[in-house]
Amino acid sequence: QKEVEQNSGPLSVPEGAIASLNCTYSDRGSQSFFWYRQYSGKSPELIMSIYSNGDKEDGRFTAQLNKASQYVSLLIRDSQPSDSATYLCASGNSGSNYKLTFGKGTLLTVNP
């Protein structure tokens, strides 16, 4: 069974610090990876997608992918209290008709 594993947290960091969120996946055929942010009571919001090994930066967010280790991470620089949310990692395999497999999410709390 294809799985995406995340530490449920909570991960607590002080304001201004770097928050590091990690994810591993079991399906070696996965080609696409996504990070979603979900505020309490809201729907998941796509914040990053990554398809190739290495780093991808977008503002304060950096996604990192290592396919050999089946590992994906999300770094949030200069963390703000508004970043406090649950972060969901997802993997996709085009051979599975483009459906995504989601982890259960990591709760991040940024303390002022």
Next chain:
Amino acid sequence: DAGVIQSPRHEVTEMGQEVTLRCKPISGHNSLFWYRQTMMRGLELLIYFNNNVPIDDSGMPEDRFSAKMPNASFSTLKIQPSEPRDSAVYFCASSLVWSVGRGLSYEQYFGPGTRLTVT
């Protein structure tokens, strides 16, 4: 552009009643997904459609659940009869498959969800 639209946003019903949840995907998207989210089980994929055709309904928990997509701009998820254990937030998401570099992108965008409570 409008995002994914879902209705109703909240639904409270009694056990045994029929519940119909509605979704309008983002215009131009060719895939539609129905998810259910609970604290215990996280985000579960129930069923998804490509070009209005159901591809995989293995996540539908029981025969009480059914979904249709009569056209590219509308889908329904129906529960009949509803039970208290169906209480959850139901999300609809849509995506468009397109080429990016040497691969494919199929980012999913979620609607606001329907919070269902069955008493």
